[in-house]
Amino acid sequence: MSTATLTRPWHDRKRYLWLLGILAMLLPLIGGALVDATGWSLFWWSTPLFIYLVVPALDALVGEDRNNPPESAVPALEQDRYYRWAVYAAVPMEYVSLIWGAWVAATASLAWWEYLGLAISVGMVTGISIAVAHELGHKTDPFEQWLAKIALAPTGYGHFFSEHNRGHHVRVATPEDPASSRYGESFYAFLPRTILGGIRSGWAIEKARMARRGLPTWHWRNDVLNAWIMTPLLFAGLVAWLGWMALPFLLIQGIYGFSLLEVVNYLEHYGLCRKKLPSGRYERCQPTHSWNSNHVFSNVFLYGLERHSDHHANPLRGYEALRHFDDSPQLPNGYAGMVLLAYCPPLWFAVMNPRVRAHYRGDLRQANVAPRLRAQLQTAARAA
Amino acid sequence: MRKWRCVICDFEYDEALGMPDDGIAPGTRWEDIPEDWSCPDCGAPKAEFQMVLVSEAA
Numbered sequence: 315m316s317t318a319t320l321t322r323p324w325h326d327r328k329r330y331l332w333l334l335g336i337l338a339m340l341l342p343l344i345g346g347a348l349v350d351a352t353g354w355s356l357f358w359w360s361t362p363l364f365i366y367l368v369v370p371a372l373d374a375l376v377g378e379d380r381n382n383p384p385e386s387a388v389p390a391l392e393q394d395r396y397y398r399w400a401v402y403a404a405v406p407m408e409y410v411s412l413i414w415g416a417w418v419a420a421t422a423s424l425a426w427w428e429y430l431g432l433a434i435s436v437g438m439v440t441g442i443s444i445a446v447a448h449e450l451g452h453k454t455d456p457f458e459q460w461l462a463k464i465a466l467a468p469t470g471y472g473h474f475f476s477e478h479n480r481g482h483h484v485r486v487a488t489p490e491d492p493a494s495s496r497y498g499e500s501f502y503a504f505l506p507r508t509i510l511g512g513i514r515s516g517w518a519i520e521k522a523r524m525a526r527r528g529l530p531t532w533h534w535r536n537d538v539l540n541a542w543i544m545t546p547l548l549f550a551g552l553v554a555w556l557g558w559m560a561l562p563f564l565l566i567q568g569i570y571g572f573s574l575l576e577v578v579n580y581l582e583h584y585g586l587c588r589k590k591l592p593s594g595r596y597e598r599c600q601p602t603h604s605w606n607s608n609h610v611f612s613n614v615f616l617y618g619l620e621r622h623s624d625h626h627a628n629p630l631r632g633y634e635a636l637r638h639f640d641d642s643p644q645l646p647n648g649y650a651g652m653v654l655l656a657y658c659p660p661l662w663f664a665v666m667n668p669r670v671r672a673h674y675r676g677d678l679r680q681a682n683v684a685p686r687l688r689a690q691l692q693t694a695a696r697a698a
Numbered sequence: 699m700r701k702w703r704c705v706i707c708d709f710e711y712d713e714a715l716g717m718p719d720d721g722i723a724p725g726t727r728w729e730d731i732p733e734d735w736s737c738p739d740c741g742a743p744k745a746e747f748q749m750v751l752v753s754e755a756a
Contacts, residue, residue: 454705454746480707483740523708591719598738629706629741 324387326634328379331614332400338442338615339407341365342415342435358424358431361438369612370651378608382637397634398458401449401617405465408443411436412468412567413552419563420556433566440468440567441574445616449633451475463541467548468564469571472541473516476523479629481515486626487586487603488596489682493576497585497670498684500659504580505573574653581605581645581652582622585670587682601627601642602673608638612648620649643673702728703750707740710750 345360383391391397415436419429443465451462451474459475466472477493485491492511495504520538521531534540549564586603588596601623607613613620618633623642625631645652646665655662674680678691699714711717711731716724720738722731728749736743 452706479740484707484709519708593719595719595738598736599741627741628736630743630746 324384326383326387326391328614328634329396332397332617332634334614335400335446335617336403336407339404339411339439342411342432342439345435346414346418346432355425355428355431358428358435361435362431365438365650366654369615370647370654372611373609373648373651376609376611379610379613380608380638383635388635391635392632394634397632401446401633402461404443404446405461408439408446408465408468411439415567416552416556416560416563420559429563430566433563434570436563437567437570438574440571442616444469444471444474444571444575445578445619447474448478448619449617451478452629463537463544466541467544469568469575470542470545471572471575472544473513473538474575475541476519476537477512477516480519480523481512483599483626483629485596486599487583487588487682489587491583493579494583494682495580495585496684497667497678497681498663498687501577501580501656501662502659503684505576508576508579509572577653577656578619578649580656581649583682584666585681585683586643586673587680589680599626601639603627604642605645606638606642607645607648607652609648612650616649620645643669699725700728701750702747704737704740704742705746705748706742707737709737709739711747 341361341364345357348357348360349355415432418424419432424432447462447465450458450465453459462475463472466474482491482493485494487494489496492508492515495501495508516538520536524531524533524536527535529535532539545568549561552560552564583604586605588599588603590596604622604626606623607620609620618636619625621633621636621638623639624636646669647655655665670681671678679695683691699712701713702711703709704711711728713727714724716722716726717738718724720735722735728747731744733744737747
């Protein structure tokens, strides 16, 4: 008799829950249907209301899942194509929301607050789609890489494809990374730094890569250019079809969408820092260099992105196999709740600064500290 | 001596330099690096590296 008949085989209890990520792409259409059914304009805002009120509440109520798949189950999990298709399917649904939204914006003669609600709702979808693009962009399969760029086109964030893997993952949790926030840095100080720094870094990475291949920077194989070009083509196509009334909608949803990615960047590595080795290199990225969240509800909507500690330490691991580590720092809520805190810096500092200090046992010299505060810390250390 | 490049993040492993931070002595050939070693920049496993031949072994 083999041991398999004695022990029950492991089952992935989240297997079908991941399909909720596809459904999330259609939230604005559900809002539109509710407006039709009730006549209440408020439902144009149902997507942000759901994400910012219902999701944090359910994260608090449903709580965390600290279980990990057994290592013996991981190879089969990672080879199961089902999990890949559960991600692929989100991209066409993102476009259903975007195109439907543009069509409503251009044809439904909405009041300005309804128009804005629709654009923000679709922006949440295209913003969450950056998490989908993230999952796809980490793979080396050309189909997945193209799908990642297509998922990024509505937000104009095509450079994320190059910058994330070759920039952010290399410099994560160091002062050199534009996409890692610093202790004492508010979201509003971080936002321009990460937007400009990300564009600059993505461009430099592709310029160097093209030079290494003996190609000019301005070439269709430049991954920043070929991803960026999709955005004006997509927007021009929709405006040609629907008229100029669609353009403000497209711009608002795009800007809101990428700002949602950036606020998530803000909370993923806040204050955390890798040590510099005597050789001048930084230590290898460990699970302790990313904030982790095991909150079940928001994790299934984001393809496990919140298990970020394992993702950065093992970037090729599929979302379905990401693990919890006891020694990685933990966020007190899922990403949706933490985003709300980040929008309100005094609250964010009140909740997160003590956690960073506790993580480094009070020694902030080990943290990634905003330059302004670093000078104060040094003065205080000299005075002591 | 050869160089290998990580397909995920472009880190280069130069056999001539080794990786003293990881206890890999200069001159260590790619084949002799443990299978569980990963890219020091982005964490990609050894299997994700592709060989970049900078110059033929002298």
